[in-house]
Amino acid sequence: MTDFMHGAKYDTKTRHRAAKILATGVGHRALATQLGIPEATARQWSRAYAVGGQSAVMNAGAKHRIYPFELKLSVVKDRLEKGLSVRDVMVKHGVPSESSVKTWCRQFREGGEAALVDKPRGRKPKQ
Incomplete structure (x- = not known):
């Protein structure tokens, strides 16, 4: 997965070390310090x-997951209406991507429930 803020790629060894460190209950700031990675990346890995x-x-980030509309709507409502934290929403609904949660909330604020419906990807079929 690419860290978009810093353009860095992290190898399997670094990710494995991160998982071992997170297993000890360390927070994202300590993880960032121990691995020498940005706090934003450490926070994403901690939440994941x-x-x-x-x-x-x-x-x-290895594969693009498609989530059902109902799940997206539940995530958004828990976050925006009930005030749950991004981390709590991720854990409650089993969504390992912080960016997905934030994107769905933004889409909902901009376009309501209809904005959460998946649009077909790729080229339109020829008529």
């Missing part, structure tokens, strides 16, 4: 770890 353990850290 809270959702899916070691595999969530090891496979972060």
Whole structure:
């Protein structure tokens, strides 16, 4: 997974070390310090770890997941209406991606429930 803020890629060894450190209950700031990575990356990995353990850290960003509309709506309502933290929403709904949660909330604020409906990807079929 690329850290968009810093353009850095992290190898399997670094991610494995991160998962081992997170397993000890260390917070994201200490993780960042121990691994020499940006706090934003450490926070993302910490939240992913809270959702899916070691595999969530090891496979972060490896595949594009499609989530059902109902799940997205539940996530958004818990975050925006109930005031749950991003981390709590991620853990509650099993969504390992902080950016997905933030994107869905932004989409909902801008376009309501309809904005959460998946649009077909790729080229339109020829008529």
